[in-house]
Amino acid sequence: MSSEISPDHLLSRAEQLVELALKAGADQADAVVVRSRSRGVSVRLGKVESTESSESDDFSLRVFVGRKVASVSANPGFDLKALAERAVAMAKVSPEDPFTGLADERLLARSFPDLDLFDATDVSSDQLRDAALAAEDAARAVKGVTNSLGASASAGMGGLVLVTSHGFSGSYSGSRFSRSAGAIAGEGTGMERDHDYDSRLYYGDLDSAEEIGRRAGERAVRRLAPRKIETGRNVTVVFDPRVARGFVGHIAGAINGAAVARKTSFLRDRMGEQVLKAGLNITDDPLVVRGSASRPFDGEGITGQKLTMIEDGVLKHWFLSSSAARELGLETNGRGARGGTSVSPTSTNLALEPGDISPEELIASVGDGFYVTDMIGHGVDMITGDYSRGASGFRIEKGELTYPVSEVTIASNLKDMFMRVTPASDIDRKFGVAAPTLAVEGMTLAGK
Structure with a gap:
């Protein structure tokens, strides 16, 4: 995927949501946004079976009224004030939970380490298709392989934004790339199947499509008889x-x-x-x-x-x-x-x-x-x-x-x-x- 998640807008909405929850009567609150973007291609027998692309921003608000808690979720475009008021109303009629509440304030992170979780490499649908086809071709080329379970390749990214009413505000994002292949060896009731896959945060760290396919085919053949x-x-x-x-x-x-x-x-x-x-x-x-x-x-x-x-x-x-x-x-x-x-x-x-x-x-x-x-x-x-x-x-x-x-x-x-x-x-x-x-x-x- 081409660019890292920009958290500024999402942080602002999460902060507003927490403020509105406190105004509506919550003693404590936190808001989370989980953002994801993904693209994937699946092939079988040399043809594309499916191409999928998805995007989502999922908001969650958790409010505490004393030892009572309630949570609500929503998609982008919701009414912030109405959501906050609904969550507080739900909490007021919920049973008490003696162990609920936000984390102890003294334990909150004040700075965040850079863990190098995001690779901005933009992988196109054509590249994903070519990788999936290459993996399947390599699996089918293994002697003894008689059919294919298909192959796939995907690229995606995800992010988390968290805001709490007691002073925490932070976000991070990460990428994910994967390839997989499955093969069938043998005939009739003697057929055996196996697969192989790889999944990495950085695109350049992935095992090659050909290697994944070959391993899938060899695993299936080894299981014969x-x-x-x-x-x-x-x-x-x-x-x-x-x-x-x-x-x-x-x-x-x-x-x-x-x-x-x-x-x-x-x-x-x-x-x-x-x-x-x-x-x-x-x-x-x-x-x-x-x-x-x-x-x-x-x-x-x-x-x-x-x-x-x-x-x-x-x-x-x-x-x-x-x-x-x-x-x-x-x-x-x-x-x-x-x-x-x-x-x-x-x-x-x-x-x-x-x-x-x-x-x-x-x-x-x-x-x-x-x-x-x-x-x-x-x-x-x-x-x-x-x-x-x-x-x-x-x-x-x-x-x-x-x-x-x-x-x-x-x-x-x-x-x-x-x-x-x-x-x-x-x-x-x-x-x-x-x-x-x-x-x-x-x-x-x-x-x-």
């Missing part, structure tokens, strides 16, 4: 980095302050205790330059700092917004994210830090096991930690990947998995959740 393997207990399962990110996501969910406050996390009583294998660290850093999930301030106006959430296996922090922190008797650590009209704690640039051995050495150390490349279903109970998911991948025999495997289920409990995980050294930090190849001992595998 899968077998089932024998049911077993105490199986070592190795997670490819693509699925290991989901594993780290389960850790993030378990240490989310909102889940802890609701008592829906199996780690809710484990602060200060060992929850991961000794020597392992989970970090979260919102201030990574060009980081996929970086932000100079959170959805409440607080600049979060890098935290080691789990250090040497010991749980040190929850992800906290102001309301979740108050409910737990703590102080926010700048992890509040705006989701529509609400604020919830989330991770930023989250990573399970890598180990010292290569993925090849890790697989060799396993001997016999199962290497997972794809997961199916959502069989994870975050209250108990019970874990059971469909999986496909490759058999590990004598320390090497051998034949493809499908239609198996792997099961354990996340509490046990966390204590039995060994990371390799191959971390890729380009996504908001980063993980290396991971080996987890002692899992149950249900096969034939």
Whole structure:
């Protein structure tokens, strides 16, 4: 997209909205504007299937009357005064929330770091189309590929404007570019599919369309002629980095302050205790330059700092917004994210830090096991930690990947998995959740 978001007009409208809310009877208020611009092209079998372009400016006003809160949303062109009055009227008849309110004023950011989140490269629809076609051509050129799932390319930008009644006013914007391709290999009931993709803040950092397509095709071909393997207990399962990110996501969910406050996390009583294998660290850093999930301030106006959430296996922090922190008797650590009209704690640039051995050495150390490349279903109970998911991948025999495997289920409990995980050294930090190849001992595998 050609130009960075100019926040001046949006800041002015947000400031007016907050002022009008106070005049209408609110004790506190904040206004948020989320602006997005995107353009994308999808192709299949050498032809354009869709070209999409979208623009939106979404305003949200949150007002507080005592411990009562209400939120309203609107599109551009709305009547500021009417919206503010409606929000206050709604708040007055809402039930009290003892934990609601703006962030503590002393914690507000007064200056913002430059995180280099915006690339002004203007990518035309023709360029997006050409990239998508190139990715699909590369996938279809792989020997064994028989059909295409299509390919796509997109470019976009987004911005956040936040104004609060207790003195915060700020904005930031970021860009996003992506490419993806999917391929089908084989014929009839023996068909297998796979995909590949890349997503970056800077256009020049993207993997080439040809490389993405080739990887998609090769992944699909590798999955041909899968077998089932024998049911077993105490199986070592190795997670490819693509699925290991989901594993780290389960850790993030378990240490989310909102889940802890609701008592829906199996780690809710484990602060200060060992929850991961000794020597392992989970970090979260919102201030990574060009980081996929970086932000100079959170959805409440607080600049979060890098935290080691789990250090040497010991749980040190929850992800906290102001309301979740108050409910737990703590102080926010700048992890509040705006989701529509609400604020919830989330991770930023989250990573399970890598180990010292290569993925090849890790697989060799396993001997016999199962290497997972794809997961199916959502069989994870975050209250108990019970874990059971469909999986496909490759058999590990004598320390090497051998034949493809499908239609198996792997099961354990996340509490046990966390204590039995060994990371390799191959971390890729380009996504908001980063993980290396991971080996987890002692899992149950249900096969034939």
